[in-house]
Amino acid sequence: MSAQTTNPLSILKRHLRTACAATALLLAAGSAQAADLNALIWCDHADPALLQPFEEANGVKVNVKEFEGTGAGLAIVEQSQPGDWDVMVIDSIDVPRGVEKGLFEPLPEDKLPLADLFPQVKMDGSTVVGGKRYGITEKFGYNTIGFNKTKVDPADMQSLAALTSDKYKGKIAIYDYYLPVIGMAALAIGKKTAELTEADLPAIKAELLKMKANAKLVGEVTASQTALATGEVDILVGGGEWVTAGLAKENPALDFSIPKEGAVLWSQSLTMFKDSKNKDMALKFIQYIMSPEGQARLATSSCYWGMPSNTKAALTDDQKKTLRFDEQPDFLARAQSYPAPNADLDKKMQDVWTEMLQAQ
Amino acid sequence: MRRIVRIAAWLYALAVYGFIFLPVIVLVLFSLQATSFPIPPFTGPSLRWYQAVLSDTRLTSALVNSLAVAILSSAAAVTLGFLSAWGFARFTLPSSTLLRGLITLPLTVSYLIIGMGLLVLFNWAGLPKSLLAAGIGHVVINLPLCFAIIYSQMGDHQINIERAARDLGAPEWKVLLLITVPVMAPAIFAGFFLSMTFSWDEFVISFLLTRFDTTLPVEIWNLLRSGLNPKTNAVGSLVFAVSIVLVVLFELTLLRRTPA
Amino acid sequence: MSTVTNSGRALPRAGRALPWALVTPALGWTLLFFVLPFIAMGFSSLTAHDGGGFTLANYSQFFTDPSYWRAMVNSLQVTAIVTVVSVLLAYPFAWILAEQVPERWQRLALMLAVLPFWTSYVVRSYSWLLVLAQNGVINRTLTGLGLVGEPLQLANTRFATVTGFVHFFVMLLTLTIFANLKQLSPSYRKAAADLGAGPVRTFLHVVLPLTLPGIMVGAFLTFVLCIGDYITPQILGGNNELLMPQLVMMQIGRRGDFPLASALSIILMAVVTVAYLACARWLKIERA
Numbered sequence: 001m002s003a004q005t006t007n008p009l010s011i012l013k014r015h016l017r018t019a020c021a022a023t024a025l026l027l028a029a030g031s032a033q034a035a036d037l038n039a040l041i042w043c044d045h046a047d048p049a050l051l052q053p054f055e056e057a058n059g060v061k062v063n064v065k066e067f068e069g070t071g072a073g074l075a076i077v078e079q080s081q082p083g084d085w086d087v088m089v090i091d092s093i094d095v096p097r098g099v100e101k102g103l104f105e106p107l108p109e110d111k112l113p114l115a116d117l118f119p120q121v122k123m124d125g126s127t128v129v130g131g132k133r134y135g136i137t138e139k140f141g142y143n144t145i146g147f148n149k150t151k152v153d154p155a156d157m158q159s160l161a162a163l164t165s166d167k168y169k170g171k172i173a174i175y176d177y178y179l180p181v182i183g184m185a186a187l188a189i190g191k192k193t194a195e196l197t198e199a200d201l202p203a204i205k206a207e208l209l210k211m212k213a214n215a216k217l218v219g220e221v222t223a224s225q226t227a228l229a230t231g232e233v234d235i236l237v238g239g240g241e242w243v244t245a246g247l248a249k250e251n252p253a254l255d256f257s258i259p260k261e262g263a264v265l266w267s268q269s270l271t272m273f274k275d276s277k278n279k280d281m282a283l284k285f286i287q288y289i290m291s292p293e294g295q296a297r298l299a300t301s302s303c304y305w306g307m308p309s310n311t312k313a314a315l316t317d318d319q320k321k322t323l324r325f326d327e328q329p330d331f332l333a334r335a336q337s338y339p340a341p342n343a344d345l346d347k348k349m350q351d352v353w354t355e356m357l358q359a360q
Numbered sequence: 361m362r363r364i365v366r367i368a369a370w371l372y373a374l375a376v377y378g379f380i381f382l383p384v385i386v387l388v389l390f391s392l393q394a395t396s397f398p399i400p401p402f403t404g405p406s407l408r409w410y411q412a413v414l415s416d417t418r419l420t421s422a423l424v425n426s427l428a429v430a431i432l433s434s435a436a437a438v439t440l441g442f443l444s445a446w447g448f449a450r451f452t453l454p455s456s457t458l459l460r461g462l463i464t465l466p467l468t469v470s471y472l473i474i475g476m477g478l479l480v481l482f483n484w485a486g487l488p489k490s491l492l493a494a495g496i497g498h499v500v501i502n503l504p505l506c507f508a509i510i511y512s513q514m515g516d517h518q519i520n521i522e523r524a525a526r527d528l529g530a531p532e533w534k535v536l537l538l539i540t541v542p543v544m545a546p547a548i549f550a551g552f553f554l555s556m557t558f559s560w561d562e563f564v565i566s567f568l569l570t571r572f573d574t575t576l577p578v579e580i581w582n583l584l585r586s587g588l589n590p591k592t593n594a595v596g597s598l599v600f601a602v603s604i605v606l607v608v609l610f611e612l613t614l615l616r617r618t619p620a
Numbered sequence: 621m622s623t624v625t626n627s628g629r630a631l632p633r634a635g636r637a638l639p640w641a642l643v644t645p646a647l648g649w650t651l652l653f654f655v656l657p658f659i660a661m662g663f664s665s666l667t668a669h670d671g672g673g674f675t676l677a678n679y680s681q682f683f684t685d686p687s688y689w690r691a692m693v694n695s696l697q698v699t700a701i702v703t704v705v706s707v708l709l710a711y712p713f714a715w716i717l718a719e720q721v722p723e724r725w726q727r728l729a730l731m732l733a734v735l736p737f738w739t740s741y742v743v744r745s746y747s748w749l750l751v752l753a754q755n756g757v758i759n760r761t762l763t764g765l766g767l768v769g770e771p772l773q774l775a776n777t778r779f780a781t782v783t784g785f786v787h788f789f790v791m792l793l794t795l796t797i798f799a800n801l802k803q804l805s806p807s808y809r810k811a812a813a814d815l816g817a818g819p820v821r822t823f824l825h826v827v828l829p830l831t832l833p834g835i836m837v838g839a840f841l842t843f844v845l846c847i848g849d850y851i852t853p854q855i856l857g858g859n860n861e862l863l864m865p866q867l868v869m870m871q872i873g874r875r876g877d878f879p880l881a882s883a884l885s886i887i888l889m890a891v892v893t894v895a896y897l898a899c900a901r902w903l904k905i906e907r908a
Contacts, residue, residue: 067873068873068874069873069874069875071874071875071876071877072872072873072874072875072876073876074876075875075876075877075878076876078876170773176859178874216773216776216858217776217858217859217860218858218859218860219776219858219859223776223855223858223859226753227754227776230753230754230755231754231755232753232754232755232775232776343670346875347669347875350870350874350875351685351687354685354687354688354862354867354870355686355687357687357859357860357861357862358686358687358690358691358694358861358862360861
């Protein structure tokens, strides 16, 4: 790694020299330069190991802004000037929401490796709207049960009922994102995640409250990863390869299961903005992310790991094993889609989630 | 009896010092961790995480951003604060109490609310998020502080010196630059320094108002969100070291300026 | 300013232009970037998230949804605990620094007491997480010494949030109370002693009342900073309960719901204002 050979002092000095430039930058801030690519992303895309090869190959700077939920991401776009953004990472299932708002540009199918994708994650029901492709799935995985196999009985992890049983009281963390965990609660009570309505919420809430009563904490990506990796808890509700794979080196006892009720499939897509001033570069970026090399880097990004959607991703055998690459057909067959509520139901789901957080 | 009080006092002080220093010691110790988790057992010492921080361009440029925002916003806050303090202290203005109250009002409001307000306003005005926007927010929180410090230090003896200068025919701007500013220098410096500190460490306003280029606390927050590793300890220890150097410099300059 | 250069020769009666020119920039800044945003937030709080006109729905959500006002109750509880505990810890400490430590070491002792102030604020909470974690320093020590069998759950609790806050505010309050104690003229104490008061009565009837304003200023600062803080509960509380700032940030982070976030901010602001009015008489800024 070049990081090992570079003298830290010289790097610091270089940065101090740019202090003056930063002043000018401060004044010019806000209006990004034309040569930049502005991407609205999740934290896995912020990894320099992913971005730098692209930046160097194309002589472009990729500015990234992380966001949490689709609602917040779309709000960021709406508060920006047209043309501020070039590409966006979004839940595959939410692509139509952006299309409805007239934000996205159709993608040229012939210039993308669609034929190499796992067919189950192409999600054409969402990524293709009105016969035009607006999104391409880049990465996917499962919100399911992540656990430490030396501390729990793996057989118990084959059922979501374990999450609400007394056996694991105080040994559980819940991933703090409402959609997938509400999806898991729905599976636990025998509902299909794609068909949730407001009428299902009371039962889902009851299930969530039972999980909360068993839980030690409700944490974001880091907090829940840490809790699992350091032995603070033994089970992570909503966990999956995105937690266990990245930590496999530090803690090889971490594993995940797809219980008999099923799991929630998460899938993220790349989209391009209609008002982008830099569409050629935006397409190049999407092509890079979808290429075997880009896919491998994205799949093993520092923030969280996940399955590459491209079957030809240039992963090592070890990485494939960690991601359980070969078991995907079986997993996919048993997974259900991410809940995709409309704005009204979304708000009600968040209120249920708030109630769960506040429950003592 | 006195002995017992004394011993109890020392024990108590030691306990509080222990409480105050415990997280700092843990922070610095585990920044030297050799493995990937900053929790016991200690596996270091190793400098690999410091190297990781210094070669992370997002962190280093956030550091530069933070310094720039802190210096510029503090300079603006102290200038506005000084001018207004001078105005209110030297001249009788109508409804002076009310206006002074208005200037110091932001002191009583949480940063979160100030940040939220600016976010809503800038959205509404169509202004993009930027370091400049965060800097504006930092002036809002630091201006009342600078004003309060400088205003409270404007005593009568300074008025007399200024009057003497005017009597000798000095124009107002000369009085300001050659008399008032030097005389008020400790207060001005204290205001600037405190503003720097608050801006340097401020999170929520920068978090709400910046976009790509952001300040160090926000970047540390991002780092924290993307996984627990001793890199956060390393960057925290570095910030601590930089701050200590600044404090010591400040102490030295202030001590030099304050006549015994 | 050039128009008034020579008019103030004897006394600062420099016409009307100069004083206004001095105070207008600061006033303008405050109006433009503090008052106006507040008004904008007020308007925003009265609109619906999905567009549309005037509505009180954002406020009624807060008052009718128990999980929302529960956040305010939590915030007030945590803030009250933090303020009381911090004052109780800091006062004796400041007193020891001011009375028991030899004069020449006081400056150094005080510097040391606030040194961790200079660690970054985000990092400070994170460090406490490391200290309090299941396998953290405290639990390792306790189990190592055989004092507890099972590690205690310290992290991801309200206790952790309060600890993180108290750590910060003990330092802050030590500063303000120390300054206050040093301002007390020794003659007060001497007078009390001459009148036959013992050390306890001197403290209760002379020192404590005289330092009360300083305590109030510190306590109010603690209140304002604590009730508006997002980072500490977010990092240390484990989301086992929500405080108001977390609820506000959730509206922005998850759904970009500015109107609801605005309404919640205004409610929070109203509570802080009540606290301000309660201690207003101690909080005047006076010229030396």
